[in-house]
Amino acid sequence: xxxxxxxxxxxPTASGxxxxxxxxxxxxxxxxxxxxxxxxxxxxxxxxxxxxDDYGNTPYHLIDIVExxxxxxxxxxxxxxxxxxxxxxxxxKLPILCGGSGLxxxxxxxxxxxxxxxxxxxxxxxxxxxxxxxxxxxxxxxDHAFIEKFDNSSVKRIKRALEIHHYLKDNPLYQKAxxxxxxxxxxxxxxxxxxxxxxxxxxxxxxxxxxxxxVVALRDSGVSDDDLIYYGLEYKWIxxxxxxxxxxxxxxxxxxxxxxxxxxxxxxxxxxxxKKGFEIHWAKDEQxxxxxxxxxxx
Numbered sequence: 001x002x003x004x005x006x007x008x009x010x011x012p013t014a015s016g017x018x019x020x021x022x023x024x025x026x027x028x029x030x031x032x033x034x035x036x037x038x039x040x041x042x043x044x045x046x047x048x049x050x051x052x053d054d055y056g057n058t059p060y061h062l063i064d065i066v067e068x069x070x071x072x073x074x075x076x077x078x079x080x081x082x083x084x085x086x087x088x089x090x091x092x093k094l095p096i097l098c099g100g101s102g103l104x105x106x107x108x109x110x111x112x113x114x115x116x117x118x119x120x121x122x123x124x125x126x127x128x129x130x131x132x133x134x135x136x137x138x139x140x141x142x143d144h145a146f147i148e149k150f151d152n153s154s155v156k157r158i159k160r161a162l163e164i165h166h167y168l169k170d171n172p173l174y175q176k177a178x179x180x181x182x183x184x185x186x187x188x189x190x191x192x193x194x195x196x197x198x199x200x201x202x203x204x205x206x207x208x209x210x211x212x213x214x215v216v217a218l219r220d221s222g223v224s225d226d227d228l229i230y231y232g233l234e235y236k237w238i239x240x241x242x243x244x245x246x247x248x249x250x251x252x253x254x255x256x257x258x259x260x261x262x263x264x265x266x267x268x269x270x271x272x273x274x275k276k277g278f279e280i281h282w283a284k285d286e287q288x289x290x291x292x293x294x295x296x297x298x
Contacts, residue, residue, distance in 0.1 A: 004296060005089070005181045009098040009288075010035070010105055010270060011188030012263040014198040016285050018051055020188065021098035022058050024292055028096075031059040031088045033081060035099025035108065038231060039063045040072050043218060046211040047234035049202075061088075068223045068231075073118045074107050081108045085181075094296075097183075102269035109183060109278065117164045127159045138162060186292060187270060189282040199259050207252065212238055233258050 007030065009021045021032050032055070034040075038048040042064045045052070050063060061084045066072050081097075085108075088095040097108055127135065135158045139147060142165055150161040190198075215238040218228060225243065228235040234255060241251035274280055283291055 003182065004184045005095070006085070006109075006183040007094060007096045007292070007296065008105060008109070008183055008185040009096065009188070010102070010185065010280070011100060011190065012195060012266045013049070013100055013259065014195060014202050014263070015100075015188040015190045017098050017100065017188060018049075018054050020285060020289060021096050022055055023289060025058045025094075025096050026056075027293055028094050028296060029092075030094035030096045031061065031091075033084055033088070033095055033097045033108075034060060034062045035097050035101050035104040036063075037072075037077075037101040037104060039099075040065050040077075041068045041070075041231075042066070043068055043221070044214070044231070044235070046206050046209070046214045047231075047238075059093075068218055068221075069227050074103055075118060077104050078107045100266050102266060102273060105185075106273055106276075106278070109181070109185075117167045120163055120167065123163055123166050124159065127162060132158075135159065135162065184296070185278060185280045186288055187280045187282045188285050188288060190285070195263055196260060199263065200256060203252070203256055203259065206234070212241075215239060215242065233262060 007024065007028070009017050009024070011017050024030060025032055036048065038044060039050050040062060041048070052060075052063075062077070062080055065080065081104075085095050097105060099105060130138070132155050135155060136152065139150075139152055139158050139161060142161075146165060147161070151157050152161065211234060215228065215235060218235075219225065219239070219242065225239050228239040230236075237246070237251050237255040237258065240246050241248065246254070270280060281291075
């Protein structure tokens with residue numbers, strides 16, 4: 001048996017992460033910490049795929065913790081994760097981090113990461129007015145100890161570095177460490193064809209079982225259309241449909257394409273994590289459970 005402090009289950013949307021994590025939590029005396037950027041919001045249930053019935057009696061965390069309309073960011077998540085992680089460990093339970101938001105997972109596993117710095121739309125607008133040469137000159141004028149930490153090979157990366165530097169002038173760098181966690185990351189390996197099939201089946205089920213009504217209820221409760229569009233995917237395209245900007249079939253088609261693209265971006269990010277040194281052990285869903293239980297059962 002290999003002793004670990006944190007078990008991580010990741011994979012693209014519709015790959016079966018939650019059911020696997022719940023099954024493992026029941027057998028490993030664990031509690032689940034969600035790593036989903038939209039499941040933190042209350043009343044956003046069907047569109048975010050919370051599937052709370054799947055948890056049964058398994059304790060879960062970082063789901064339904066803020067109201068819709070709140071701009072929850074990675075820094076907020078890192079702080080909440082650290083707090084919940086310590087609580088679970090204090091009860092001699094195994095924390096199981098489960099989700100598909102790669103940035104959240106990376107933040108949870110990192111002691112120090114500039115990704116915690118939130119975006120600044122106003123500052124970005126200022127940068128957008130400048131040429132590449134001007135941006136590069138502004139970047140090169142910063143402290144050498146700062147700029148050597150950043151890749152300046154593209155305008156996008158230079159802008160992000162400048163944004164981070166701008167933020168740090170008035171805000172102390174987030175340095176709360178997660179400690180020396182001994183974690184293990186497992187990824188659900190699902191074929192592109194199977195993933196696409198599951199995504200389409202799940203979308204049609206949700207559209208027929210309350211997802212549109214959920215968006216209507218959010219609008220009626222005072223959540224603005226701008227906020228719903230900001231949350232993307234289901235909330236964006238259904239809002240446009242309710243605004244009569246799209247007919248039903250066009251809404252469904254664009255939403256389906258959007259979810260497929262989202263799943264592809266998730267896999268791209270997981271691969272980028274591997275390049276940064278995060279070792280992910282990939283296996284098919286049915287094999288992962290056996291492998292994890294064999295390696296980590298007490």
